[in-house]
Structure formats: C-alpha cells, structure tokens
Amino acid sequence: MKKSLILFVLSLISVFCQTKSVAQTIKVVNASELQTAIAKANPGDEIIMKNGIWKDLQIKFYGTGTKDQPITLRAETAGRVTIEGESNLQIGGTYLVVQDLHFKNGYTPSKSVIQFKINNDSIANFSRVTHCVIDEFTQPNREDTDHWVELWGRNNQLDHCSIIGKSNFGPTVRVFLNGNENIYNYHQIVYNHFGPRPRKGGPHGETLQIGDSNTSMAPSYTNVSNNFFDRCNGEVEIISNKSNFNEFRNNIFFESEGSLVLRHGNYCVIDGNVFIGNEQSDFIGGIRVINTGHWITNNYFYKIKGNEFRSALAVMNGIPKSPLNRYNQVTDVVVAYNTYIDCISPFQFGVGANVDKKDVLPASEIRSASPERMLVANNLLYNHIPDTNPIINYDDVSGITFKNNIFNSENKSSVTNNGLITQALELNKLSEALYAPSQNLEDVYNGFDFDKISTDLFGSERSKQNSIGAITVPVDGNPLLIKKERYGAKWLIKESSNYKSKTIAVSSKKSLINSLKNANSGDVLSLKAGIYKIDGSLAITKNITLTSSDKNKKAELRFTSNQPGFVMHPKGDLHLENVILKGDKKQVAITTLDKNMSKAFNLFIEDTEIANFQSVLHVYKAAFADSITIANSNIKNCSKGILLNTEIDAKGDYNAEFVTITNTSFDAILSDVLNYFRGGYDESTIGGNLVLENNSFTNCGEADESGILIQNHGIVNVVLSNNTFKNNPVKDIAILWGEKGQKPFNNSISNSGEIRIEQNLKQKLMY
Amino acid sequence: MKKSLILFVLSLISVFCQTKSVAQTIKVVNASELQTAIAKANPGDEIIMKNGIWKDLQIKFYGTGTKDQPITLRAETAGRVTIEGESNLQIGGTYLVVQDLHFKNGYTPSKSVIQFKINNDSIANFSRVTHCVIDEFTQPNREDTDHWVELWGRNNQLDHCSIIGKSNFGPTVRVFLNGNENIYNYHQIVYNHFGPRPRKGGPHGETLQIGDSNTSMAPSYTNVSNNFFDRCNGEVEIISNKSNFNEFRNNIFFESEGSLVLRHGNYCVIDGNVFIGNEQSDFIGGIRVINTGHWITNNYFYKIKGNEFRSALAVMNGIPKSPLNRYNQVTDVVVAYNTYIDCISPFQFGVGANVDKKDVLPASEIRSASPERMLVANNLLYNHIPDTNPIINYDDVSGITFKNNIFNSENKSSVTNNGLITQALELNKLSEALYAPSQNLEDVYNGFDFDKISTDLFGSERSKQNSIGAITVPVDGNPLLIKKERYGAKWLIKESSNYKSKTIAVSSKKSLINSLKNANSGDVLSLKAGIYKIDGSLAITKNITLTSSDKNKKAELRFTSNQPGFVMHPKGDLHLENVILKGDKKQVAITTLDKNMSKAFNLFIEDTEIANFQSVLHVYKAAFADSITIANSNIKNCSKGILLNTEIDAKGDYNAEFVTITNTSFDAILSDVLNYFRGGYDESTIGGNLVLENNSFTNCGEADESGILIQNHGIVNVVLSNNTFKNNPVKDIAILWGEKGQKPFNNSISNSGEIRIEQNLKQKLMY
Known part of the structure; x- marks a missing residue:
C-alpha cells in the first residue's frame, strides 16, 4: 500500500516535471556542444548556433518535440551562421524545426545536404526546415551524385528556403517514398526560391523529383505550392513527378528551360501556376503529361515557345502495356480553364509518337497509344500576333474531347471541331505579362466534377464570376504575376554585383601572369x-x-x-x-x-x-x-x-x-x-x-x-x-x-x- | 410588382408540390407498363412487378431518387417474379433500388445481366441491387463472354444477392474504372452468396474482378465484405483485384479452388477473412500477392493445402520494370496477425520465380525481382500433424523481415531466423474448423502503423486483449466460422434434391429410348x-x-x-x-x-x-x-x-x-x-x-x-x-x-x- 503510494507520488512528480519543464534556450559554439545540446533537448527547447563559420559540420538533429512545443535548431542571427566545408544535416524525430542556416563554400560528404532521416529507424515526421539557404554547395566533381534536400517520413515542411546553383548530378530536392513510413507524406514544399540551376548537359538535373518509377504506385500527397522556380535550367524536367496525388499550385516557373513533367504516377493536380517564357528561348516549356487522371486547371502561360516535349501543354503518346519505367498511356486527364498568352502552338498531342522508329527501337519503346478519355475544355488562347497553328497533333486525337475552348487566331491546324472556337477577343493588360479578358467569357462547359474547380488563378470564386480561361474579371486589387519577396529566406541579401570591370595594361609575360592572377572577375587585360x-x-x-x-x-x-x-x-x-x-x-x-x-x-x-x-x-x-x-x-x-x-x-x-x-x-x-x-x-x-x-x-x-x-x-x-x-x-x-x-x-x-x-x-x- | 408576386406564389407552390409529392406504388404487369412507370417515377415511388414469369425483358431503369426517397423497382412477392429468356437490367441515375428479382432460365442478349449503367451519359450512382438472384443465367455458348453484374459509377451497392452457376467466359461480377466517373467508387459488395461457380477449364472464370490492367492505377475503394464465396471453382483467381485501395473484409472462401489474388493495383486491405479447404483438394488456395503496399491481417486459413500459386500465402516474384499487364515486384506488403491451421507450407515466397526459363521466355516475362521491404509478423501456424516445412522459398527472402511468428512444428525449411519461433502451443476447438489459442500469445511485434490493426478476426479490440494470430481470447459467445443464413437473398429456397433415384428395367431398344427420355436425373437404366x-x-x-x-x-x-x-x-x-x-x-x-x-x-x-x-x-x-x-x-x-x-x-x-x-x-x-x-x-x-x-x-x-x-x-x-x-x-x-x-x-x-x-x-x- 505504502509502496504503491510512493509510486503514485513519484509518477505525479514525473508528469508534473514533464509538462511543466520550462523551455530552454541553449547557445552552442561548436559541434560537440551542439550534439550534446541535441541529446538533452526537451520539447520547446531552442538550440542556438553562435554566429560565425562552422566548418566540416555534420549535424544529426534528433528528438521528440510536440506540435505546440517543437525543438528548434537555429542561427543566433539569421544570415550570420554559415556552414561550410564537408557538411550536412540529418533530421530524425518528431516536431523538429531548423531555421536560418546557410550552407555555402562546401559540399556534403554524404548523399544529401539536408536529409529528413538519420537512418531507417530515425525518420523525421512533422518537422520543418525554414528560412535556410543552400548556395552553390555543389560536389567538386559534377559526376558525383547528391541531393540537396531529401524528404523522408511524413508531414514534413520545406519552406522559405533559397536553394541555388546546383551544378552536379542529381535532383536538387527529392522526395522518397520507399517504405510505408514515407507514403501518404503530405509534405509541404512552399514559398521556396529554387534556382537558378545552371544547365547540366544531360539528365539528372531536375530541381524537384517526387518518387521514382519503382515507387510510382505510391500515394504521396506532396504539396508543392507558392514556390518560385527561377531559371531552373538543369535539364528538360524542372519538376519530375513520379508518384500519385501530388499537388502543384500557384508556383511561378520563370524562364526555366524545362517543364513540370508528370513523368510517372497519377491523379495529380496542377492548378493556378504561372509559366513565363520570353521572346528568345524555345527551351522554356510548360506542362508535360503522361499517365492517368491528372487535372490541369487555372494555369497561366506567357510566351511559352517550346515545341514537342517543351510545349506549353505536351500530351504524350504512351507505350501499350508500358514497362514500369517508360511511358504509360494518357487517360482520364482534364485540362480546363487555362490561359495561353502569346504561346506558339501551345497544345501538342501525341508528343513522342514514334511508330516510324520501329526499325531502330524495340517494341517496348514504341509510343503508339494516343490519349484516351481526355477532356480539354474552357481554355483561352490569345496571341497578339496570330498563331494559326494552335494545335499540333503527332497522332490520332479521337480520344480527346474538346469543349468550349476559345482562340483569337484562325485555326489552320489539322485538329478542328466545334469545341475549338475562333472568336475576336479583347484583353486588358493588368501588369507586366498579365492579361485578362475585358469581360468574362461565360459560355463555359460543365464537365464531370467541374464544380471542384471552384476558384480561378487569383482565388476568385467561379460560382460568383465565371469565365473561360484562368482569370475571371473583375480581378481584385492590382495583381502582379511575380512578387519575388514572397519566396526564399527573407534574410538573404543577394550580393549584387556592382563591380565595374577595369582594363589592365599588359606588356610583358610577367605582367600578364601577375595581372591574370590579381585581376577581379570581369576585368580586361589589354596586351601591347x-x-x-x-x-x-x-x-x-x-x-x-x-x-x-x-x-x-x-x-x-x-x-x-x-x-x-x-x-x-x-x-x-x-x-x-x-x-x-x-x-x-x-x-x-x-x-x-x-x-x-x-x-x-x-x-x-x-x-x-x-x-x-x-x-x-x-x-x-x-x-x-x-x-x-x-x-x-x-x-x-x-x-x-x-x-x-x-x-x-x-x-x-x-x-x-x-x-x-x-x-x-x-x-x-x-x-x-x-x-x-x-x-x-x-x-x-x-x-x-x-x-x-x-x-x-x-x-x-x-x-x-x-x-x-x-x-x-x-x-x-x-x-x-x-x-x-x-x-x-x-x-x-x-x-x-x-x-x-x-x-x-x-x-x-x-x-x-x-x-x-x-x-x-x-x-x-x-x- | 404584381407579376413578381405571382411568380413568387407559383414557385412556392412548385416547391410545396415537389417536397410533398406523395410516394406512389405503381404495379405493372408487362414490359410496356414497366417502362412507362419508370419514365414517370418520382423520388419515393415503388414500381412493383406482378408475380409471374417475365420473358425476354430488357429493363432500362433510370431516374433520380434521393437518399431518403429512392425509387424502387421490386417484385410483388419476393421469389415469385422470375425474369427469363433473353433478359437484362440496366440502371442509370441516382438513388435507385432493385429488389427481389430472380433471373433464371435464360441469358443476357447484351454483355451483362445487371449493369449499373445505361450508357456513358446515364451511369448509376448511389444505387442498389439487393436480394436478387441470378441462377445459371449462362450463355448457350460457353465461349460467349459476359458479366452477370457490371458495376459502374460511384457509391453503388450489391448486397444479399445469390449469384450462382456461371459457366461461360467472363468474370461473374466486374467493377469498371474506365473514366473519372467510375473511380473513387466506394461500391459496397456485401452479404452476397457467390457460387458455386463450376470449373471452367481455362482463364476468364473469376467470380469478381475489380478493374483491369489498363485501369490498375485508378483509386477504386471498392468494399468487398461479408460475402460467402461458395465453391467458386471457375479458375485460379476467385477474386482478381486490379485496382487500388480496395478492401476485402470478413468474407468466407469455402472450398473454392482458387485464391484471392492481388493481381494488379496496390494498397489493398485483406482483413478478417476465412479460407476453408479440405483434406482432399490441393486446388483450394488462399491469398496471392503481387504489387505494393497491401495489408493482410487477421485472416484465418483452415486446411489450405495448395502449393505455389495456390498456397495459403503466395508472394510472387516480380518482373523488373514490369510491363503494365504483367507482374510488378512485391514491395511494402505487411502480413500480420493471421492464423494458419493445418495448412501445408502456407508461406511461399518468390512464387513464379523463373530465371531458369530465360531460354524459352522473353526477358519481359522473367520474374527475377524478389519481395522487398515486406514484413511478416505475429502470425500463428498450427498443425495437428507436424508440417516441418512451413515456408517454401523459390528465391531470395532477404527483402522480407520476419518478426514474432510462431509455429508449433519444427522449422526445417531453408528460411530460418529469430522472427520464426517454434514453440509448443495449446489450442482449443471452439466450433467446426475453428481453433483459438488457449491463452493469448502476448509477445507481439509492434510494427509501423500496427496500431491500425485495432481488432481481431471477431472484432475484439487488440488494445484490450492481444495475441499473435487472428484470434484473441476470450472469444465472445460461441462463434461459428460460417453462418450461411447471413448471405444471399433471404427468400431463395434451395430446391433441395430429395429425389431418390430409381432403377428402370430395360429390355428392348424401344424401352431403352423411351426410358432414357422419361427418366429423372439420377435414374439407372438396367439393361437385360x-x-x-x-x-x-x-x-x-x-x-x-x-x-x-x-x-x-x-x-x-x-x-x-x-x-x-x-x-x-x-x-x-x-x-x-x-x-x-x-x-x-x-x-x-x-x-x-x-x-x-x-x-x-x-x-x-x-x-x-x-x-x-x-x-x-x-x-x-x-x-x-x-x-x-x-x-x-x-x-x-x-x-x-x-x-x-x-x-x-x-x-x-x-x-x-x-x-x-x-x-x-x-x-x-x-x-x-x-x-x-x-x-x-x-x-x-x-x-x-x-x-x-x-x-x-x-x-x-x-x-x-x-x-x-x-x-x-x-x-x-x-x-x-x-x-x-x-x-x-x-x-x-x-x-x-x-x-x-x-x-x-x-x-x-x-x-x-x-x-x-x-x-x-x-x-x-x-x-
């Protein structure tokens, strides 16, 4: 009796201590203090890394926070903690937050810079990396593969990060779905600034890849929203979706030489994104579609001039009974309420059709299956200079239903039907690159489940004002297509290059060598x-x-x-x-x-x-x-x-x-x-x-x-x-x-x- | 002003009439009256088919009922309306109910007997077929293909039906997923009596098929629960699952010469089912596993003696990068808390491995990919006569983790590890074929998400009493494995064959011919x-x-x-x-x-x-x-x-x-x-x-x-x-x-x- 009373009191004390433990702020100055602080951290604690350069730092951040009291690891002052040399960060546990770290002047000694997993027994869940920067933290050898952020587990968040300048092999950010611990992940990848990512000269240069062909049947539910993809030129895929039920909403793709590609996996939503090209480049693409059940709605395309794989809407042909890692047929895809301004031949169907290559390719590479049960409706195509070939088809389009799509150019393409309507249109320019119809085009087609397309590009409710195209009028306020300040780490001040190059006179071998050594980038050596x-x-x-x-x-x-x-x-x-x-x-x-x-x-x-x-x-x-x-x-x-x-x-x-x-x-x-x-x-x-x-x-x-x-x-x-x-x-x-x-x-x-x-x-x- | 008042009053009246329309009962005596009644039916109406034989009747039952006031089509007296000859039923609309119809002595002139769709513009949703019977309504030519029930649309229900004796080509019941109207279907297939389905002598003799390889990426969510699969011998697959997120719960598979096969599609749940074999047959199987993410829990296997494809648990090898219609690798599958009583070698892994056949098969047919990230835990295997080979592996099992599985036989198979434990067990026989441990085996393994396996075979909460195997003790009441009265149309009285055969003396050609003509089935002609x-x-x-x-x-x-x-x-x-x-x-x-x-x-x-x-x-x-x-x-x-x-x-x-x-x-x-x-x-x-x-x-x-x-x-x-x-x-x-x-x-x-x-x-x- 007495013993059990003591136990009772002890357990009360223990509960009391746990719930009442005051959150601590622990300042650390070196790696060993850091790991000690991590080992001791309790919910609500903040571990603060002293300002300065941390070199060759490999952090394993583990612990169990709570929703209300996460454990936080952050810089003393945002922007004044840099992690350099052979460094990385691994996160394992629950409700962990990492904030304001800056990776630069180095590279990871492992396969990732930030990994939401320490090992298979310590995976991150409900954890967050925010306002961090990874800047040219690239492998010395471009052929060495890594990822800069690897998402594992469930319910993790990468937000307000600036991730710039990856030039080596490997997607910049990669979501892994291998194992039941990593599906139904509902990761949030939001408000980040991605890029520029330089051209890579070959594959494996994606900015974001979600899953791979081996896990392409997995339910992922990753949310990629409100990010700024800024000149992500690594390869032909900016984003390579390879799993199911992911959502891509309200992202900006700015002059990025690639596409958002639905490479594997099905039932994704691409809604309210903006794709901006320019006059010069044929390499800037839009959305490339493979597989089943995607909904592509409310997107805005401006000056996308890419062709075939890089067209504004590239709908591919599939391989009949395709191997897991090749091209499934496009079926049950809906493309509705999108706007294409000054794009060249934005609708391309049967892309990749290659029955004519059957002599040089095996049967399992022949894309002969054209889209089926696809619906293209309520889209608006406008060109200031007429584009009379808005549609290019590389194969049969009989599996595609067209309803209430409006062009302002004559349609001389080989696809014509009464779902493709040419009519004069009046558009207003609201801001740079942003055009909206002067009045709503209200003759919309109501397809199956179209009531779920409830808002337009700017969030206006379509039940109140509806129009063909991504934008309904009136448009609230004075919207811009891009507001750069929304994206990436707020504290990151770009070192703007105000250096004015100088000319150095050279008249001898010695001065040539010295001048070359001492010149600043941009200087001119003028040889006598x-x-x-x-x-x-x-x-x-x-x-x-x-x-x-x-x-x-x-x-x-x-x-x-x-x-x-x-x-x-x-x-x-x-x-x-x-x-x-x-x-x-x-x-x-x-x-x-x-x-x-x-x-x-x-x-x-x-x-x-x-x-x-x-x-x-x-x-x-x-x-x-x-x-x-x-x-x-x-x-x-x-x-x-x-x-x-x-x-x-x-x-x-x-x-x-x-x-x-x-x-x-x-x-x-x-x-x-x-x-x-x-x-x-x-x-x-x-x-x-x-x-x-x-x-x-x-x-x-x-x-x-x-x-x-x-x-x-x-x-x-x-x-x-x-x-x-x-x-x-x-x-x-x-x-x-x-x-x-x-x-x-x-x-x-x-x-x-x-x-x-x-x-x-x-x-x-x-x- | 006056005009608008009138309009207001009129609309009030209209609302009044709509909501207060009294549900009617309309009795019909022939096809023409029936179709007229259907055309006029309002929510809440019951259309009643007069007792008798309706011959060559092709019903198109359409309308818009409500959840509270469905439109019902039913027999005057259950069991006394038979639909014969070239007949079928198509249903299109919302909240429609069909009850007590009996299809016999005929076959469908179309591709289905009951189809939850009239055409692509008229698909059934929230509709139900209940207490109906389809009895040997088979095509004259066995090679002519049909389905007896085709489910289309969403949220439809097939319950308490008896569906017996299909001998021609084609699955008995088929769920279609082609098109966005038919995914996320949440169909309920419950409390039916399926079978016997005779042996067919080839493929296409499934009792239930959900999707096909072309729609195998679709989210289905069909619920197949509490059905009685009674000697469904048509072919090697009793159920062929070919889509995602389907659930199979609490069904009885009684002496059915096949398996529940997860042929295509992923993330299915097979929970609380009972598989009953017998001493004689090697053809009665259990569950055959292909693809990703399935959870197989709380199932009870009795005397399943099948081998390879027909083993109690057949886990197949996959084809690397498999074509869409062949065999994906098994990954991320969980097999937990199942009981195997008197089964022979119930665990078979790498089934279908065939690298040795590479000379006679193309590479795209070679199943060399053994299971990965598979977990087999908390299963109970008991044999009254020791089976020292509980596991057969046709390939590497290094991708399978075994935890806390208990046998009562010595394990002489080539797979041994400390997750496979031999120990003496005491079981109690609760009723015919039903054995439970005399006390709970409480050393269970807690795997990822195992808290979701919240109950046992009989619904007891595992948080209160837990044990390895499908059954925890004590077991409430005095359960039987099979309660036949729960399944099928309640009114169907089986014509029990009490006929006692007689012997007829024959002494001349004439009496031979006459006797042969006039004899009852079962009679013996005894020739002088x-x-x-x-x-x-x-x-x-x-x-x-x-x-x-x-x-x-x-x-x-x-x-x-x-x-x-x-x-x-x-x-x-x-x-x-x-x-x-x-x-x-x-x-x-x-x-x-x-x-x-x-x-x-x-x-x-x-x-x-x-x-x-x-x-x-x-x-x-x-x-x-x-x-x-x-x-x-x-x-x-x-x-x-x-x-x-x-x-x-x-x-x-x-x-x-x-x-x-x-x-x-x-x-x-x-x-x-x-x-x-x-x-x-x-x-x-x-x-x-x-x-x-x-x-x-x-x-x-x-x-x-x-x-x-x-x-x-x-x-x-x-x-x-x-x-x-x-x-x-x-x-x-x-x-x-x-x-x-x-x-x-x-x-x-x-x-x-x-x-x-x-x-x-x-x-x-x-x-």
Missing part, C-alpha cells in the same frame, strides 16, 4: 603588341578578357611547353579578342581541369588566330561548357580541333550546351575539326546546340579515322548553313539527324565529302 | 442381356446410368448409323457400367453437342467394353467435361481414342478438368489414344489433370502422325504410373513437362517408344 612566350599554363578561374591594345597589331601568345595554354577552372569565363595564340604542335591550346570541374566554364573567341597546336580545345570528362562561341577567327595547322567528346558513357550527357561558330576559317586541321558528342537514347536530354554558319573549312580532315569532317553524333539541335567546304579529303562533311529536323542550308562544297541526313539515329538504349 | 441395335444417337441431358442387369452377361449397345452413339448435352452425366458399346468403325462412340454446350458434362465408364468405333470420345470446341473417369474397362479396335483437343486457340483453355483412366486396356487404337490439349502460356490456368495408372496399351498408335502415343501438351498435372506399354510403333510414349514436376513411375515398356521429359515447354505467349 608583341610576342609573349609562355612556358606553362594560364589558369582561368574567373571572367577574364584578353585583348590587344592595338587591334591592328595583335599581341601573340606563344606557348612553348608541353603544358596546355589555358586551363579553364569552374566558373572560368575566357574571352579572347583580337589576339593570336600559337603553339609548337605539342600542346593543347585550351583545356579544362581534368577533375573537380564542379561548375561550368564559358569560352568566347573573337577576331583571333589560333595556330600550330596539338588541339584547339580539349574538354575533360565531367567538365561542361555552357557556351562556346567563336566568331571572325582563324584556326589553322593543328592536329585536332575542338574536342567535346569525352562523355562517352552513352547516358545522355554531353560537354557543352551551346557551340556557336560563325565567320571563322578552319585550315589544315588534320582530324576532329569539331567533335561534339552526346550518346545514349534518352529524351531527358534534348540538348546539345550547334550553330555553324558562314565558316570555311579547307584542307581539313585528312587524318580523320571517322571519315567525317564535322562530328555531331547525338546532338539534337544543329544549324549548318552558308559554310564553304573546299578540298577536305573526307567521305562525309557531316551526318545530320533527320528526325530532329536537321538539314543543311546553302553550303558550298567542292572536292570534299557530302552532307548526309540519317532519319533515325541508332543509339544505345539507356533503360 | 442382349444386343440393342441403335440406328441413331442417344442424347444424354441429365444424370443417367446405363448398366446390365446381369453383370456376367453384359448388355451390348450396337450402333449402326453414321450418327454418334451418345451425344452429351449440358449438365449431362453419363455413367456406363458393365456394358458393351460396339460400332462399325464409322461413328463416334460418345460426343457432345457441336454448339451451345453451355454447361459441363461428366462421363464415368466402368467395367465396360468399347470397340470398333471411329473414335471413342470427341469433344467439340467450347464443350467441357468436369470429369472423365474410365476404370476397369477395355477399349479396342478404334481409329482414334479419346479426343480432348479442340481448344486450339492457345489461350489457356482446355476441354476437361479431370481425366482419370485406371486399370483399363487399350488395344489397337490407331492414333490419338488420348489427345488432351491445353495451349498458350498462361498461368491463370494451372489445370488439366490427367491420371493414367495401371493401364495397358498394346498395338496402339501405328497411324499416329505425331509419333506420340499419349498426347498431353500443356496439361499441368500428369500422373503416369504402373502402366504397361507393349508393341506400340511410336517414337514417344509421352512427353512429360519437367517444370511441373511430371515424371513417369514404374511403367513397363517393351517394343514401344520412350517416355521423355522436357523441362521447359515452349508455349505461345498470350500477352
């Missing part, structure tokens, strides 16, 4: 006429221009060692203008680091002569140029030319995004005048862009084993026009890829090979 | 010794035994015309005992109708001599024998023997389920002594059963073009033992199928071919 003998390599680690002070008397860099002339480093931008580079045939003129090319380089060559090298440009594997531009130059007497051919794994990767060569002469380049290679049958990489215009090629290719002067295997976009080919002893000048619309134009050929077109390229299957 | 010359065919339309009154002086039926001797009709059962059948080589001894063999026949031949026929047995395409049994007989001097080889479409069908021939001599059968064929690579049909024991074959096969004496292509189960083969001029006696475990035993062979075993049979792919 004369010969600069360089017996080593010049490292390009920033944006540097080399030019001649007297354009009529070009300075000459004469390279004398076996070392390469220039070595491009990550983020190196080299501009050569009005100079001469000469070697003695034993060295490479320009190359890259052979490893740790973590970020892209750029190369601009103008009015420059390059002669007597072993090769002109050699790019190592895993190195990548965003742009290589050569104009008005002369390249001669080299064993090899421009070598962009080290991505030989046939996995869709390549060494440069844009290669543009104009008004340049190539003379006596013995082989590989240009060798630009992308291998592997993969539609995730629809890149590689080559422009060859107004150049001359003379006496080139005599030692070329391939027998092909210009090698562009697998490069998707090729322009070959107005060039002159003379006395090149090759079998072929180039082999163009007919399926991709490549054809030569107005080239002059004498005593050289021919330009051939192969309709279908035989490529190595990647799946 | 002598020769009965028959110049036509004898039709067998019922269960008839022909025997000789003096077993030592057998009566002889001598057939003289070109017509077959006996013609089997649907449901014809012919027993030949102690008689002699003789032909003059120009006719078939026994055959079937050449069309409209809507139901199976049976043939039993004992102590009988059959000689001088063109062939012994010829079964037409689409005809099917459940059992063909020949014993102690003598068959000789025929051009051909037993021909069960007309299902040549290679779609998995065959002409007879059980062929058993024992102690019988075959003499001078020139070809096709036995030709028993199943074509097509299809695992849905794991049938065809041939027993050849203690027979002798002499001088047979000399005209056989196949060079094979016994042809058993594609038949899965073959016993060939203790036979004597002498002087048969063939190349092979038989070719057995090694993969199926076929091997000859103790046969004596002289001057005949050999018995060969082919490990893998090359078959035509069906998919």
